[in-house]
Amino acid sequence: MMALTISTVIVGLVCPVLFIGVAESSRILCIDPSLGKSHALVSQTLLRGLAERGHEITMVSSFKMSKPVANFREILIPLKNDFTSKQMKGFLEKPPNMLLEFPSFITRILVVVNETVNNPEVVALKKEKFDLVIVGYFIADFVLGFGPHFGAPTVVLWTGGLSKMMADLVGNPMEIAASQNPFLGHQDSTKFSTRFKKFLLAGVENVLITFAMHNQRFYYDWNFPSDRYPSYEDVRKNVSLLLLNSHFTHSGPRPYLQNAVEVGGLQIKQKPDPLPKDIQDWLDGAEHGAIYFCLGSNLKSTDLPAHKMEIFVKSLGKLKQRILWKWEAGSLPNQPTNVMTKSWLPQDDVLAHKNVVLFITHGGLGGIAEARFHGVPILGIPIFAEQSGNVATVIREGWGLEVKYETLSEATLSKLVNEVLTNSSYRQKAKEISTLYRDRPKTAMETACYWVEYVIRHKGAPHMHYQGADLNFFQLYMLDVIAVILCVFYLAIKIFKIVYAGIVKLVGKKQTKRKLH
Missing domain, CATH: 3.40.50.2000 (Glycogen Phosphorylase B;)
Structure with a gap:
């Protein structure tokens, strides 16, 4: 019995190794x-x-x-x-x-x-x-x-x-x-x-x-x-x-x-990586929560026109929440005390932090997916491409709002930020969306x-x-087949008309001959 047990253990240990070896x-x-x-x-x-x-x-x-x-x-x-x-x-x-x-x-x-x-x-x-x-x-x-x-x-x-x-x-x-x-x-x-x-x-x-x-x-x-x-x-x-x-x-x-x-x-990542110490401390100390502000990897906050920049600085600087802002170069002009800037941030790991209560984003698909996974409400500022559609989906689902970049103002931005922060329904819905997004077999x-x-x-x-990849538009939607059927149907009708006309003409001639006789 002991020998059998030892053999079973050895097989159990060796088989996975052999399997890995032949993979x-x-x-x-x-x-x-x-x-x-x-x-x-x-x-x-x-x-x-x-x-x-x-x-x-x-x-x-x-x-x-x-x-x-x-x-x-x-x-x-x-x-x-x-x-x-x-x-x-x-x-x-x-x-x-x-x-x-x-x-x-x-x-x-x-x-x-x-x-x-x-x-x-x-x-x-x-x-x-x-x-x-x-x-x-x-x-x-x-x-x-x-x-x-x-x-x-x-x-x-x-x-x-x-x-x-x-x-x-x-x-x-x-x-x-x-x-x-x-x-x-x-x-x-x-x-x-x-x-x-x-x-x-x-x-x-x-x-x-x-x-x-x-x-x-x-x-x-x-x-x-x-x-x-x-x-x-x-x-x-x-x-x-x-x-x-x-x-x-x-x-x-x-x-x-x-x-x-x-x-x-x-x-x-299923398990976020540790954040750099200064960022970790900044977010850990956010007594009233933290807001993450990022316009993605292509758009840069440093390229914002001066009047748009001023709107963000004034609006976000008034908040009691701490702000983590992706700012690509140097220091932020007139930087408020509640703002920390970094030229590059580990976005997925930042959004995973329990104190992040809002993500201000341009609406890129990657960022929205990460916010969806971690259950963080969104304030979208779409600029181009499919970003408007992405933000529209968030709004429909009830876990975020949109501010129009073209008509951006301090009053509008402050109003929408406060709406998401103070209305618990956005946070609750984000958590429900996160549960749904994570629920997969693998x-x-x-x-x-x-x-x-x-x-x-x-x-x-x-x-x-799939054979459909080999077919052109006419073949895929069978337009060539439909065209042939219509042609055959058209020819059948034409032939029928010709035959019918011939029969009528022939019958008419016979009737005329009978009348003459």
Whole structure:
């Protein structure tokens, strides 16, 4: 009996070790040409998780990891073109019309990304061997050519929810009438006016995608010539897995293919890291709570126009709460005593602190996801892109408010801040939303790693490829079939009319002959 027990223990200890030993360690290359640190952070988080599971990671990015990780090689390509920072500063001076800005934005992004992939260090990677390519998607999908170059499956990681550009990569249906549009937020789709707006937005999106693809084809053909690589169109149809940093509890339920997987909140740690001592002490000592103020990684508080800056300083300086403000350079002019500034803050860890009672944000999806996870009410100040839709969703759910940046005033800002701080319903609703957001069978990281490794195990998982990805618009909606049916129906009617007319004419002739006789 003792021998049997000892044997059982030995087997129990040895088997997991043997299992770990035979678990395949793959070489994974990530190309993340994102121009914003918040986008690259999501890719870094996934890759860190994969590295911890024993995979050998190489990441091409413009942003360095905050901490070194084993099995992780970074190839840092500094951004030579500073148009992003200039453009974001312009957005704070005058909020943009994204429809008008998009074409020039696309054109300049493609130039920057092309410089990245032609950097000597990146070119040298083409001589190596990789088992999987992960693309941190940032508009420039011509980099999908790295997959066929290595003969490796391709996984696309997108920091937002499902859009037409993403859906096309795997053929996922959009269902624009019923699904939530990120630029509109949640609206009642039973109303004709809502569906009309969605229809128009879908049309605009298709035009912009066509423009982007037309411009990208040149860069694809330049980097991946047709004599050695599949066509740009074929590469876009050969994505094995699409990971979306969204979750149905905020983006709304919608149909997904098996290879389109939501991993919303991927960058959020289940257990926050310790804060730097000065920040920890500042938040711990916030007797009346603390407010976290951040405009994201691209927009900078230091670029705020002077009159807008004065509004924030005066309004927040009057509060009894302590303020933790992401301020990117030097000291804050006329800085109130209740304000602490830092050029960069560990946002996820800050929002996890029990004394943070309000998050003043531009409405980026990453920040809202972190506030949702930690149950922190929001005051949104959307500037551009989908930020208005994100904040609109928060308002609809009842755990935040919005202040219009264009009409921002000290009175309005103070009123809305006090409303969220003094009305307990916002805090209560944020906690309910947090519970809903956290309730999953697996964490976002576990889900993402499982499906990435699934694709590796099954050599690209071709059995998950949806035929809809191979069909054009006319084939997908069977317009060609409908056209043939209509033509056959039309011809049948024409033939029937001709035959009928012939019969009538023949019968008429016979009747005429009878009358003559």
